[in-house]
Amino acid sequence: MRAEGEPPTTDDTANRAYAGLGATFDLFLNAFGHDSIDGAGLPLTATVHYDEKYDNAFWNGEQMVFGDGDGELFLDFTIPVDVIGHELSHGFTQYSANLAYYGQSGALNEHVSDVFGTLVKQYALGQGVEQADWLIGAGLLGPAVDKGTALRSMKDPGTAYDDDVLGKDPQPGHMDHYVRTGSDNGGVHINSGIPNRAFYLLATELGGNAWERPGRIWYATMTGGELTEDARFSEFARVTVATARNLYDEATAEAVRRAWSGVGVPTS
Ligand SMILES: [Zn+2]
Secondary structure, three states: OOOOOOOOOOOHHHHHHHHHHHHHHHHHHHHHOOOOOOOOOOOOOEEEEEOOOOOOEEEOOOOEEEEOOOOOOEOOOOOOHHHHHHHHHHHHHHHOOOOOOOHHHHHHHHHHHHHHHHHHHHHHHOOOOOOOOOEEOOOOEOOOOOOEOOOEEOOOOOOOEEEOOOEEOOOOOOHHHOOOOOOHHHHOOOOOHHHHHHHHHHHHHHOOOOOOHHHHHHHHHHHOOOOOOOOOHHHHHHHHHHHHHHHOOHHHHHHHHHHHHOOOOOOO
């Protein structure tokens, strides 16, 4: 419907998808010097209006696929640019640390997509850590959801919704409330709240723009070759501390250590 460089089409969904792919490409290139999600200029492709009233969006290993939503619970999945960035960042993870999609490594896989997803939004809007909403999927919930603002909150995990239809946001924000479950691939969308809050704590302590020091530390952690594919939270945390020390200084490394400590994840 719209190739690179072409003018807008009459389809708003296609135009939003086009803009979201571009915003993700811009963040990775301009903030991290990473050419597309594979670091080698992979053309970004998307299918829109997938299926009928489809309530999701996903990276299928080769391209993005967007559902229109059912119009009641969920609206069009191209609306939140952070969701577009989230899904494309699963491609980035696939091409970098390749974190296994189960248990803690799976929750880290989800976490990394939330981090780069919100950074896509913050970078596109020029928002510093104080202006950013730190929500994933704001604007996506439909009219059938009374009490909800988004899919997840990185600032306050567990507070994105509490609704008769959707239930309550199940995310913990500290290891004391880690959820042991066999569903959701071992809670990958649940326990990601813990590292999400650690990233938020670091970003707010450092201030400024989250795609600068915090984003670069996370980017280098994912591309540095130190992480194992089945990394647990503590391994990921240790690598972020070491990466902060390598890229910056001991004070920055100490800020990263404090952020993880704030959610109960040990770094030594
Ligand atoms: Zn995801």
